[in-house]
Amino acid sequence: MTRKILVAAAASALLAACGQNEPELPAExxxxxxxxxxxxxxxxxxxxxxxxSEISASWTPADLVGSERVxxxxxxxxxxxxxxxxxxxxxxxxxxxxxxxxxxLPSTRDISNNTLIISVRAxxxxxxxxxFSVAYSTNVKGNSGWREFEATATAETYTFEYGINxxxxxxxxxxxxxxxxxxTGSSIExxxxxxxxxx
Numbered sequence: 001m002t003r004k005i006l007v008a009a010a011a012s013a014l015l016a017a018c019g020q021n022e023p024e025l026p027a028e029x030x031x032x033x034x035x036x037x038x039x040x041x042x043x044x045x046x047x048x049x050x051x052x053s054e055i056s057a058s059w060t061p062a063d064l065v066g067s068e069r070v071x072x073x074x075x076x077x078x079x080x081x082x083x084x085x086x087x088x089x090x091x092x093x094x095x096x097x098x099x100x101x102x103x104x105l106p107s108t109r110d111i112s113n114n115t116l117i118i119s120v121r122a123x124x125x126x127x128x129x130x131x132f133s134v135a136y137s138t139n140v141k142g143n144s145g146w147r148e149f150e151a152t153a154t155a156e157t158y159t160f161e162y163g164i165n166x167x168x169x170x171x172x173x174x175x176x177x178x179x180x181x182x183x184t185g186s187s188i189e190x191x192x193x194x195x196x197x198x199x
Contacts, residue, residue, distance in 0.1 A: 043170075057194065067095075068088030070082050070083065081190075095179065103177065113164065114163070117160075118134060121156065122155065123188065128153075130182070133147060133180070135178070137176060138164065
């Protein structure tokens, strides 16, 4: 009986020793996944530079497009009544939140590095002075922000200058906008809008 116990103990010790001496397998190393890099799309070719003699335009009141924020009503063949509402965007970017006209030349010619002279001939509706604002807006090269004026009962030409910059890695193939903003409940009468380039 004692001999059987000794044999069993020896067998258990041998199995334990064999288990302790088994070589450890190396841990599996995950296969690296290559990083996917996105190649930026090439910029479109810019428009050819405009000649200074090309950078001019004029618009009649009939060319004005109203917005949620500023309505346009043609009073006759020569003027338009712009009235501010209490809804809509007041931003000066894009087509602006105001009534606007479109300057098409930048869609075919690059007008960067030029200073524009924007003019609006207008008067208040009634005897009291009426504040209004004008902005020049490009599609990707920024905008002038709203420039503030005050229309009187007599028609006058209100003017400001805005330089078109040429930011790197930006190509603008769209038209630009001149927007007019009027406070809520106020109205001005617009006779004409024009644009020229400073020499």
